Amino acid sequence: MRLDTLYTAETPEGIALSLRPAGLVARGLAYLIDFAIRLGIFTVISIAVGMMGKMGFGILLISYFCLEWLYPVIFELTRAAATPGKRVMGLRVVMDSGLPVTPAAALTRNLLRAADFVPAFYGAGIVSMLWRRDSKRLGDLAAGTLVVFSDHVSLHGEVPAAEPQAPARPLSAREQMAIVSWAGRATRLTPERFDELARVAEPVLGPDTSGASASQRLLGVAQWVLGRRAGADARGGGR
């Protein structure tokens, strides 16, 4: 069973973009922030036009219309592809093909807010978002859009330095990948856990001669897999 909600979109260049759809909480908070901003703008306008009499009231109604319907459309068509609230939450709107959102799609998804709002307080939208792995509300379904996190998370860092050490036996491609991936998580795991995982790979480490810890030695193997060789700083051992 898949645990993550990663969404991949293939580009014409033949690579897969991995998008991380944002869930209900992040989007709900973004909505609340936007709501507060809209309320603030509306209050400012209503004070400003308060002394203009009935004409001012007309302007107020027009600005209400713009804030209700056009505010998200206009912001989602900017470069950030996000309303201020979404930007605060680190979200952006994209087409589900990974492309930047088009004007027609931005309008469609925001007009269909009216359908998502049914029966009250975005009931239909919330059900749809919780139902689907990619957290689309009805407007997103019709427009073919996706709200994603704009930043990458990097769970893996550089492989820490260690004295390169050849493995005790030839490693398959999968084993090499597992060891390098383990090494990339050096800064994220506690030292104890890191060492515990290293001991799982004990059989490839060979007999212990130096007295270094298992993780130190496995890091050496990881460096060796990456192409560093003992003694020489020259890259690539001619594998």
Next chain:
Amino acid sequence: MTPLDFEAAYAPLWTELEAVIRVAETKRKFDGARLATLYRRVCEHLALAQARAYPIHLTQRLESLTQSAHRLIYRQHDYGLARFARLALVDFPEAVRAHRVYLLVSALMFLLPLLAAGWAAYRDPGFILHLLDASAVQQFDSMYSDSAESLGRTRSAGDDWQMFGFYIMHNIGIGFRCFAAGIFAGVGSAAVVVFNGVQIGAVGGYLIAAGHAENFCSFVITHSAFELTAIVLAGAAGLRLGYAWVAPGRYTRLESLRLAARHAVVIVYGVIGLLLVAAAIEAFWSSARWIAPAVKYGVGGACWVLVLAYLGWQGRPRAAAAAKAEDRAG
């Protein structure tokens, strides 16, 4: 080739692409050709790195690079006036004609209840009380009567602006909701259209029976050309959404819905335009009592002819040319 060799050989290209992206994201002028070249190279590198299971921090760097470049390269640029003109002159009327079946259904769903309710209210002045409460009816009575407080007699410029704002907020909001409600199998759109038909018909029938025929008709004739067509069009767009979902044909339901929305939203663009015009006319022209009813009938009739002709014939020759060009390309 080991990961270290790979990184050493191509890292300069990656840093260059990073720099190009940074320039492109902040400034208007940048080297697009170089961006595209580098982007394609880095796409290759990413594919290689993934196939060879290189360290994840390396592939992640390439992934985020290609993603930012992809975003820049496929950005849409044509928001300009030419696009807008094409929308008004070709795309919108074309889209309306492409939806003629939905349009017919929507128009019938609007007109039949309107006529029925109008006839009922005309025959029996009490009928309207089934739909509106007495105070609202009284308000309509005084609005269209010949008394001093009636519509347009004592209105100032401020009143006109207030009503303009109200019409924009209220009417365009209805148009939008009418479209959006269509996603629920079209039922929502149908309900909005029928409800508006009944309401308008009943009020019209009642006012005509009450002897305000001239005041009422001269008031509504001009802006109704835009407003009523817009409501019917919004209904048609909504029905398209609903039908696409109910009867997807050879697509999946979602794919069908998405396709329908892409076509139907062009109609919604036009609905916004029509309702803006209607709001302006309703606020500044329809309510002006100093204009003789005969003039209003003339202008109103001309508007009806114009709107219908626009929807029926505008944009045909160019559309044919575009279709031919597409044929040649395909």
